[in-house]
Amino acid sequence: MSGLLALLDDVAGIAKVAAASVDDIAGQAAKAGAKAAGAVIDDAAVTPKYVHGFAPARELPIVGKIALGSIRNKLLILLPAALLLSSFAPWLIMPLLMLGGSYLCFEGAEKVYHLFYPHEPYADGHVEGEGNPTHLEAEKVAGAVKTDFILSAEIMTIALSALPAGQPVWMQAIALAFVAIGITIAVYGGVALIVKADDVGLWLAAKGRLGTTRALGRGIVRIMPGFMKLLMIVGTAAMIWVGGSIVLHGLGELGWHGPYDWIHHMAEAAAHAVPPALAGFTAWATTAFFDGIFGLIYGLFLIPIVAKVIDPAIAALTGKKSAH
Numbered sequence: 001m002s003g004l005l006a007l008l009d010d011v012a013g014i015a016k017v018a019a020a021s022v023d024d025i026a027g028q029a030a031k032a033g034a035k036a037a038g039a040v041i042d043d044a045a046v047t048p049k050y051v052h053g054f055a056p057a058r059e060l061p062i063v064g065k066i067a068l069g070s071i072r073n074k075l076l077i078l079l080p081a082a083l084l085l086s087s088f089a090p091w092l093i094m095p096l097l098m099l100g101g102s103y104l105c106f107e108g109a110e111k112v113y114h115l116f117y118p119h120e121p122y123a124d125g126h127v128e129g130e131g132n133p134t135h136l137e138a139e140k141v142a143g144a145v146k147t148d149f150i151l152s153a154e155i156m157t158i159a160l161s162a163l164p165a166g167q168p169v170w171m172q173a174i175a176l177a178f179v180a181i182g183i184t185i186a187v188y189g190g191v192a193l194i195v196k197a198d199d200v201g202l203w204l205a206a207k208g209r210l211g212t213t214r215a216l217g218r219g220i221v222r223i224m225p226g227f228m229k230l231l232m233i234v235g236t237a238a239m240i241w242v243g244g245s246i247v248l249h250g251l252g253e254l255g256w257h258g259p260y261d262w263i264h265h266m267a268e269a270a271a272h273a274v275p276p277a278l279a280g281f282t283a284w285a286t287t288a289f290f291d292g293i294f295g296l297i298y299g300l301f302l303i304p305i306v307a308k309v310i311d312p313a314i315a316a317l318t319g320k321k322s323a324h
Contacts, residue, residue, distance in 0.1 A: 054137065059195045062141060067188035069145035070152060074180035077149075078156040082176060083169055086160060097161055098250035100154035102298070104243030106306060109299025111236045155183060158246070194231070198224045241288050244295025263290040 054062060085092055159179040163172055197220055204217025252260040264287070271283040 054133075054140075056196075056199050058137065060192055062137060063188055063192050063195060065141045066144045066148065067184055069141065070148045070184050070188065071180065073145065073149045073152045074156060074184065075177065078153055079173065079176050079180060082156050082160045083173055086172060087169060093157065093161055094250050094253050097157050098247055100157055101243040101246030101250065101295075102302060103150065104154065104239045105247065105295040105299035106243075106302040107299075108236045108239035108243060109296055110303055111232075112240075112296065113300060113303060152180075156180065194228070197227075237292065240295040240299060241292040242295075244291040244293070244298065245288075247298060248291060248294060259294065263287055263294075266290060 085096075156176060156179070159176055160172070163175055167175075201217045201220030201224065205214050205221060206217070208214040208217055248260045248263065251257075267283040267286040267290075270286040271279040274282045
């Protein structure tokens with residue numbers, strides 16, 4: 001009997017440890033996911049364009065296909081790659097993170113640049129809406145999944161860097177899987193709501209029994225174009241801010257502490273200049289502002305390098321003209 005009680009006591013102890021581990025993993029996954037906010041917002045801002053021009057009945061299936069491709073990107077390719085990186089080449093995490101941050105700065109700065117200096121997009125020999133609709137849908141989904149792969153790689157690298165050092169591989173794997181699944185659900189669930197909002201508004205405006213309901217529907221239809229523009233602005237700002245923050249932090253890790261320390265001092269000075277209740281937000285906003293300024297300047301600096309060096313090199317290797 002005493003042996004059975006001892007066994008039950010051991011099982012209870014193991015269960016407590018397991019519960020604590022699950023709680024730790026969930027907390028780490030939440031923190032790691034929050035660190036990837038910039039790439040997440042941009043993912044949500046970019047995806048709706050891939051359903052533009054299709055029949056309303058095909059919008060949700062297309063979003064679903066892109067979401068499935070995103071899950072495959074994260075779980076089958078990027079998660080194992082992140083674990084191998086963490087186990088065998090952890091020194092590569094920061095350079096890769098900085099490379100991803102540079103990509104975010106470049107993409108964000110390019111959007112700002114072309115806002116002031118519009119240009120015609122490259123023609124790819126394809127006219128929207130021509131040809132087999134099924135083939136066109138497959139092309140759109142494939143393009144979206146490729147774009148998602150780049151953003152997902154950045155998300156998973158940011159998440160990996162946010163996890164505590166020295167964790168067992170299985171805990172890292174579960175935490176990254178939580179991040180991958182949670183972010184994908186959040187992004188593409190949000191995208192699904194966005195792309196169907198105007199249809200819901202039209203239905204309410206036409207079928208609503210109450211005047212208030214019909215007015216709500218008309219209001220949704222009116223605000224959605226502005227909301228989409230706002231989402232693009234927020235996504236672009238988030239890319240530049242997060243990208244700048246990543247690069248600055250990486251420069252500090254590599255030994256150049258000047259820019260990072262200066263921004264930290266500015267944030268502390270701003271926090272001391274306001275009431276204590278606002279100090280935390282003020283410090284964060286000041287840091288984000290200067291991170292964003294750095295990210296924008298750095299991204300603008302990268303534009304000619306990409307146009308004159310990187311794009312021609314890629315074109316020479318692949319035979320395909322860049323979309324930039």
